[in-house]
Amino acid sequence: MFVARSIAADHRDLIHDVSFDFHGRRMATCSSDQSVKVWDKSENGDWHCTASWKTHSGSVWRVTWAHPEFGQVLASCSFDRTAAVWEEIVGESNDKLRGQSHWVKRTTLVDSRTSVTDVKFAPKHMGLMLATCSADGVVRIYEAPDVMNLSQWSLQHEISCKLSCSCISWNPSSSRAHSPMIAVGSDDNSPNILAKVQIYEYNENTRKYAKAEALMTVTDPVHDIAFAPNLGRSFHILAVATKDVRIFTLKPLRKELTSSGGLTKFEIHIVAQFDNHNSQVWRVSWNITGTVLASSGDDGCVRLWKANYMDNWKCTGILKGNGSPVNGSSQQGIFNASLGSANTSLQNSLNGSSASRYFFPPLDSPRAGSRWSSHAQLLPPPPLIEQSCDADAANLQYPHPRRRCVSRPLNLLPENEGV
Amino acid sequence: SVSTQDPALHGQYSTQVSILSAMELIWNLCEILFVEAAAAGPLLLRLLDWVRLHVCDVDSMVREVLGSENPSKHKLFWNVVDIFVLQGRMDEARHLLSKEATANPTSMNMYKILDDLMKKMPVPTLGNTQTLTELELKWQHWHEECQRYLQDGTFASNPHMESICKILLGDEDAILEKKELMTTWYHFLVTRLLYSHPTVKPMELRFYAQSSMDLFLGGESSPEPLDMILMAAFEFEMHQVIKECSIVLSNWWFVAHLTDLLDHCKLLQSHNLYFGSNMREFLLLEYASGLFSHHSLWQLGVDYFDHCPEYGRVYLELHIERIPLSTEQKALKVLRICEQRQMHEQVRSVCKIMAMKALRNNRLGSALSWSIRAKDAAFATLISDRFLKDYCERGCFSDLDLIDNLGPSMLLSDRLTFLGKYREFHRLYGEKRFPEAARLLLTLMTAHIAPCSFWMTLLTDALPLLEQKEIIFSAEQTYELMRCLEDLTAGNPDKQKFQEDDVETTKVEMLRLALARNLARVIVKEGTVEGS
Numbered sequence: 001m002f003v004a005r006s007i008a009a010d011h012r013d014l015i016h017d018v019s020f021d022f023h024g025r026r027m028a029t030c031s032s033d034q035s036v037k038v039w040d041k042s043e044n045g046d047w048h049c050t051a052s053w054k055t056h057s058g059s060v061w062r063v064t065w066a067h068p069e070f071g072q073v074l075a076s077c078s079f080d081r082t083a084a085v086w087e088e089i090v091g092e093s094n095d096k097l098r099g100q101s102h103w104v105k106r107t108t109l110v111d112s113r114t115s116v117t118d119v120k121f122a123p124k125h126m127g128l129m130l131a132t133c134s135a136d137g138v139v140r141i142y143e144a145p146d147v148m149n150l151s152q153w154s155l156q157h158e159i160s161c162k163l164s165c166s167c168i169s170w171n172p173s174s175s176r177a178h179s180p181m182i183a184v185g186s187d188d189n190s191p192n193i194l195a196k197v198q199i200y201e202y203n204e205n206t207r208k209y210a211k212a213e214a215l216m217t218v219t220d221p222v223h224d225i226a227f228a229p230n231l232g233r234s235f236h237i238l239a240v241a242t243k244d245v246r247i248f249t250l251k252p253l254r255k256e257l258t259s260s261g262g263l264t265k266f267e268i269h270i271v272a273q274f275d276n277h278n279s280q281v282w283r284v285s286w287n288i289t290g291t292v293l294a295s296s297g298d299d300g301c302v303r304l305w306k307a308n309y310m311d312n313w314k315c316t317g318i319l320k321g322n323g324s325p326v327n328g329s330s331q332q333g334i335f336n337a338s339l340g341s342a343n344t345s346l347q348n349s350l351n352g353s354s355a356s357r358y359f360f361p362p363l364d365s366p367r368a369g370s371r372w373s374s375h376a377q378l379l380p381p382p383p384l385i386e387q388s389c390d391a392d393a394a395n396l397q398y399p400h401p402r403r404r405c406v407s408r409p410l411n412l413l414p415e416n417e418g419v
Numbered sequence: 420s421v422s423t424q425d426p427a428l429h430g431q432y433s434t435q436v437s438i439l440s441a442m443e444l445i446w447n448l449c450e451i452l453f454v455e456a457a458a459a460g461p462l463l464l465r466l467l468d469w470v471r472l473h474v475c476d477v478d479s480m481v482r483e484v485l486g487s488e489n490p491s492k493h494k495l496f497w498n499v500v501d502i503f504v505l506q507g508r509m510d511e512a513r514h515l516l517s518k519e520a521t522a523n524p525t526s527m528n529m530y531k532i533l534d535d536l537m538k539k540m541p542v543p544t545l546g547n548t549q550t551l552t553e554l555e556l557k558w559q560h561w562h563e564e565c566q567r568y569l570q571d572g573t574f575a576s577n578p579h580m581e582s583i584c585k586i587l588l589g590d591e592d593a594i595l596e597k598k599e600l601m602t603t604w605y606h607f608l609v610t611r612l613l614y615s616h617p618t619v620k621p622m623e624l625r626f627y628a629q630s631s632m633d634l635f636l637g638g639e640s641s642p643e644p645l646d647m648i649l650m651a652a653f654e655f656e657m658h659q660v661i662k663e664c665s666i667v668l669s670n671w672w673f674v675a676h677l678t679d680l681l682d683h684c685k686l687l688q689s690h691n692l693y694f695g696s697n698m699r700e701f702l703l704l705e706y707a708s709g710l711f712s713h714h715s716l717w718q719l720g721v722d723y724f725d726h727c728p729e730y731g732r733v734y735l736e737l738h739i740e741r742i743p744l745s746t747e748q749k750a751l752k753v754l755r756i757c758e759q760r761q762m763h764e765q766v767r768s769v770c771k772i773m774a775m776k777a778l779r780n781n782r783l784g785s786a787l788s789w790s791i792r793a794k795d796a797a798f799a800t801l802i803s804d805r806f807l808k809d810y811c812e813r814g815c816f817s818d819l820d821l822i823d824n825l826g827p828s829m830l831l832s833d834r835l836t837f838l839g840k841y842r843e844f845h846r847l848y849g850e851k852r853f854p855e856a857a858r859l860l861l862t863l864m865t866a867h868i869a870p871c872s873f874w875m876t877l878l879t880d881a882l883p884l885l886e887q888k889e890i891i892f893s894a895e896q897t898y899e900l901m902r903c904l905e906d907l908t909a910g911n912p913d914k915q916k917f918q919e920d921d922v923e924t925t926k927v928e929m930l931r932l933a934l935a936r937n938l939a940r941v942i943v944k945e946g947t948v949e950g951s
Contacts (some may be wrong), residue, residue, distance in 0.1 A: 023743040069771045071779055090779050124768075148801060231733050288737050289708065308701075 004319065007047050009037065013059075021065040028074055030060035036076055036086075038103070050101050051088075056080045061117055067124040070147055074103065075130055077116035083109040083132045087150050106150035111140055111158075118167045125174040129156075131182055133165035139184055139200070141209070157209050159200055163188040166223060169238070173230035178252070179204065181212070183238055185222030196222045197240055199250070199266070213250065213266050218242060224283045228290030236266075237290060241281040245295045245305065247272040247313060272313035276303060292316070441645055442673050444473045448652050449660065449677060452621065454684050459620040460543035460551055466609045467507050474606045477502045484515075491519040497579045502600045504583055505610045509537045512583075526577055533580055536565055536587060543617055551618050558617060562588065589615030595634065604635035605649055621655070628653035657681055661698075671706035675723075678702050700727045704734055711738045721756055732760070740765050744772060754792070767793045774798055783809070784818025787835075791825075796832040803834040807841075811876060816842060837868045844880070857884050857891045864903045874907050875923075878930055885933040890941050897938045904930055 009015060013032035020027050027039040027047065038051040058079030066073035072088035086103045109116075114136040122129035128144040141157040144150055166187035171178065180202040188196065195214035202209050224241035235251040250266040277297030285294045293305040304317040451457055451465040477499070484493045496519070503512035513534050520530035541557040549557075565587050568574070574581035585593035594601075594610055601607050608631035612619050619627065628650055632642060642650070644667040651659035661681075664674045681687050682699040703723050710720035720738065724731040739757060744750040750773050757765040770793030777786035783805055790799040810816055822842045829839040840863055847856035860881055863869040869877055881900060884891050892900065908927060 023741055025743050025745075069768060069775060071775050088779075090781070229737060231730060231737070288741055289734055291708075 004322075004324075005047075007039070010049070010052075011035070011037065016060065017062045019062075019064050022068050026065070026072075028063045028065065030055070030063040030076055032059040034058065034060060034078075036060060036063055036074065036103075038074070038088075038101070040099075048099055050099055051103055053103060055084060055086070055105075056082060058115070061115070062119055064120055066121045066128065066130075069124055070128050073106075073150065075119045075121065077119035077132055079115045081110070081112045081114060081116060081134075083112070083116045083119045083130075085109075085130075085150055085153070107153050109140070109142060109153065109155075111155060112136070112138065117165055120168050120170055122170050122180070123172045123174055126180060131168050131170065133161075133168045133184060135164045137161045137163050137165055137186070139165060139168060139182070141182075159184075159209050161186065161198055163194060163196065166221070167225045169225045169227045171227045171230075171236060173227075173236065175230065175232070177234070178230075178236075180209075181227075181236070182209070183225050183227060185225040185240065187221035187223060189221055193219045196220065196242070197225060197238075199238075213268065215240070215248060215268065217270065218246065223280065226284045226286055226293075228286045228293075229288060231290060237271075239284040239286065239293050239295075241284040241295060243280060244273055244275040245277070245281050245284065245293070245303070246270060246274075247293065247305070271307075271311070272305065274303070274305065274313075274315070276315060277301065438668075440473070442668075444645075445648055445652070445660070445664065446673075446677065447473065448649060449657075449681070452624075452652055452655065453657060453681060453686055457621070459618050460554070461545055462621055462624075463543050463609075463612055463617050463619060464545065467613065470606050470609045471506050471508070474601070474603055476602055477600065489522070490515065491522040498600060500579070501583070501586075501597050504537075504586055505594070505597055505601055505606070507542070507610075507613050509540060513537050526580070529574055529577055529580055532568060532573055533583065536561075536568070536584070540587070541617075542613075555618055586610075587614060591634065598635065601635075604632040604646070607631050607635045608653075625654040657686060670709060671702055675702040675706035697729075700729055700731075703727050704730055708734065708738065711742075717742060718752070718756075725760075735760070736762055736765055740768055744769065744776075747773070767795065769793075771795060771798065774802075778802065778805075784821040787818070788821060791828045791831055791835075794831060796835075799832040800834040803832065803838040806838055807834075807873060816845070833868065834870065837863065837870065837873070840868060841877075848884075853884060853887065853889070853891045857881075857896065860884070861892075861896055861899055865899060871907070874903060875926070878904055878907070879926060882930065882933055885937045890937065890944055892937055892941065894938065894941045894945055897934055897941060901931075901934050901938075904934065 009029055011029065011031035011033050015029050015031045017030050018027060019029075025041045027041075028036055029039070030036045034054050034056050035052055036055045037049050039047045040050045041047055055076050056078035058081075060076050060078045063074060063076045066075070074086040074088075075083060076086065077083040085106045087106050089102045089104055091100065091102050109132060112132065112134040114134045116132050116134050119130060119132045122131065122141075128147045128150075129141065131139060131141045133139045137160060139157075139159040139161060140155055141159075142153045143156050144153045146152060161184050163186035165184050167185040169183045169185075171181035171183070173181075182200050184198045184200065186194075186196045186198075188194070195216045195218060197215040197218045198211055199213040199215075200209040201212040218240055220243045222240055222242045226239045228237035228239065230236070235249050238248045238250060240246045240248065247270070249269045249271055251269075253265050253267055274295075277295065277299045279298035281295050281297045283294075283296045286292070287294075291306060294302055295305065296302045300321040302319040302321070303315055304319075305313055306316045307313045447469055451462070451469060455465070457465045480495055481499050481502070484490050484495050484499045487493045490496055496515070500512050500515050500519075503509070503515065516530055516534060520527055520534075539561055541554055541561055543554060565584060569581070569584050569588065574584050582593055582596070586597075589611065591611065594607065594614070598607070601610065605628075608628055611631060612627060616623070616627070632646065632650065636642065644663060648660055648663045648667070651663055661674055661678055664677070665671075668674065678687070678699045679702075687698065704727055707720040707723035707727075710723070711717045717738070721735060724735040724738075727734070739753055739762075742749065742753050744753065750769055753769055754766055757769065770789045774786045774789035774793065774795070777783075777789060783802055787799065787802045787806070790802055806816065806818075806822070816822060819842070822839060823846070825835070825839045829836050840859065844856055844859045844863070847853075847859060860877060864874055864877055878900070881892075904927070
């Protein structure tokens with residue numbers, strides 16, 4: 001069950017991206033109105049806009065936060081062919097009282113000749129580094145060698161992907177067993193069967209990024225891509241937002257088995273594929289532990305996906321863009337009735353649909369802005385079982401034959417949903 | 420919950436209470452069946468306790484009747500007697516019946532017989548005073564005796580007592596007539612067992628449970644989630660119990676703890692599912708993760724993660740670094756937890772974040788202490804530089820307390836060491852311990868503790884010492900100073916800078932003059948023989 005809160009974003013045009021900072025207390029939105037807004041969460045849970053400023057001379061496609069170890073830093077990218085890095089300046093006490101803060105531009109990255117479609121900071125163990133990707137298919141990796149000087153960034157790598165790029169994702173794994181890795185998605189629309197997801201890996205020997213893999217099964221335009229946080233697994237998990245939601249595992253093959261010197265190749269499996277959105281999926285986002293994936297689609301819904309402890313992925317929740325629950329409320333009747341007569345103290349109100357039953361205060365997961373920004377970026381959610389979803393949310397795949405006295409046809413669970 | 424006036428709140432609280440009661444009911448049953456694994460005999464006694472404890476709607480009725488002046492005349496009198504019998508509370512039933520007997524002497528005979536039957540009823544005992552076979556035998560005899568009295572029409576004139584006798588005989592219809600009193604099918608189940616199969620074995624429960632539910636509900640109503648959970652328990656389907664609870668409860672609290680308990684009793688593994696212990700950890704991880712989204716309950720989550728051997732640590736690492744460090748207190752709490760568990764990277768990260776925040780707000784002292792805690796030499800150097808820069812610009816130090824009390828942490832970075840020592844120099848100067856101050860000042864340069872960029876400032880600091888009436892620097896020290904000055908000016912490739920900058924040139928000139936004068940004085944002093 002979700003509590004949805006609406007925020008009047010006051011952008012004058014479509015909102016293209018929403019991004020939470022590392023601790024989930026600040027939020028940035030960017031829009032076709034060429035501005036970026038920063039929102040801060042107050043003690044009582046309300047979001048206030050603490051900064052709003054023009055950032056580019058074209059639509060701003062994405063905005064992202066750097067790790068707080070580097071201070072309060074944002075990066076944005078735009079149709080105007082540039083990406084920019086911004087730092088918050090601690091303002092005058094007047095501003096603080098008014099609840100406003102100032103952001104100054106530290107650098108503009110102007111190397112791209114076409115619209116810059118995504119910008120993402122690298123994992124913090126790599127230093128202060130970011131990657132951009134452009135509509136002309138070039139991925140650029142920049143580094144700021146002095147983390148205290150955000151105006152000095154140098155272009156370290158240029159990767160030509162051959163297809164127009166729409167999204168990138170750094171592998172967050174800080175394990176020494178994994179070299180830096182970046183996934184690139186393409187929304188190239190021309191009719192071809194080229195792989196729309198490519199994986200590039202840094203080679204310590206050549207000191208360059210080289211293509212390590214291409215997901216041949218993804219041939220439709222890709223809108224978003226996201227590596228899951230690594231829990232010490234030897235393999236990687238990648239989510240792809242395309243015409244459906246897909247989750248891949250990539251197991252690095254042992255170096256001895258690969259041909260080209262030094263590069264690992266991967267054993268790729270698709271562990272889940274969901275077309276429940278029944279439309280283009282625009283965003284995918286992982287929670288902190290990489291155990292829940294959120295996706296948003298053109299059906300105006302956000303869906304949550306979770307694997308049970310036998311590694312079967314299922315839907316555990318659906319949220320409509322306007323905050324109303326989907327399907328679940330109609331089933332209230334079955335679970336609502338009290339047991340036996342009215343004077344029993346064991347009134348069975350084990351009702352899964354009522355929002356008042358929480359042991360913990362509900363997590364506020366505000367969805368800002370227009371439907372274009374139903375970007376579900378996750379904070380740790382309270383684990384929920386949703387009856388509103390046509391899936392076995394109980395994570396117990398015990399193949400027990402249902403008794404006849406069953407109140408809900410649980411054996412109709414689409415056990416084969418996905419894979 | 421009863422005291423709340425606000426109806427909405429009241430509603431919410433009573434919902435919570437009923438959920439909690441339902442959980443208690445399930446938990447206790449699981450304890451009896453799974454944990455204690457009560458065997459035939461004690462099993463029935465436990466189930467009777469369970470029913471008495473949890474199905475207690477009748478308590479108010481009982482109180483009312485017993486509290487009245489003339490209980491046997493109370494309209495609910497026989498209800499209370501019946502419920503006592505249904506729950507196997509023989510002594511209490513007999514006590515009430517005696518009141519009826521005294522009030523109605525005509526039924527004395529009947530009463531005596533019934534009372535005797537009830538007294539003699541064989542029940543399982545705890546402890547090994549009788550075997551099941553003995554019990555069954557005794558029970559058979561007793562059952563036959565009851566049967567005889569019933570068939571003889573002993574109780575024919577008193578329908579209440581006759582009904583009680585039928586109940587004693589385990590007559591299902593007679594028991595079912597008291598549906599309203601029992602209120603639940605599981606009460607019915609236990610009553611049935613008491614009066615027809617007191618030596619029921621655990622594995623036989625499932626059949627009785629199923630038929631009890633069918634008979635009780637009678638096709639009028641369908642079972643509810645709670646019923647299904649209890650049924651699964653009676654069928655010893657532990658996993659089913661967990662599964663049903665998971666579906667119906669809104670969070671993992673109950674399920675995680677129940678699974679944990681069962682796992683500790685090694686019950687999940689024995690149920691031929693190899694992932695028994697993984698399921699326990701899975702649920703605990705889920706529960707604890709949920710706790711982390713709460714502003715204060717996250718601290719409980721830490722302990723839960725500690726008890727998850729496989730993934731607990733990594734989950735904790737990932738969750739704890741996301742705790743918003745809104746106050747220094749909170750940051751310290753997080754740090755303590757990480758330090759206790761040797762999560763060095765998280766410690767470093769939290770300290771760095773706090774140091775950065777402090778630095779941005781120009782709280783250099785705070786930033787420095789966080790860097791020291793993070794053992795972040797690079798950042799400590801950076802902040803020390805800031806301090807020194809501040810000093811150069813303003814002529815005084817901020818956060819003196821901190822710098823004065825650095826202690827061994829001063830050694831974290833060279834720059835920090837210099838900062839500490841330089842401040843010490845100022846302290847010595849302030850305390851007029853000039854020779855010591857002088858020595859320290861010199862050491863800072865000769866031992867290369869001071870960065871070259873700072874030498875000018877140090878030499879300038881030496882000026883007042885050189886111009887004291889008393890001679891402070893010895894000849895050798897003066898030579899050292901002069902050498903430092905020459906190193907500084909000669910080493911500077913851009914001599915023009917010194918020439919263009921008037922202030923700098925003047926300073927150098929003054930220094931050279933002061934050093935020369937001091938040298939002159941000290942040579943004379945040191946050359947003078949005492950007493951001559």
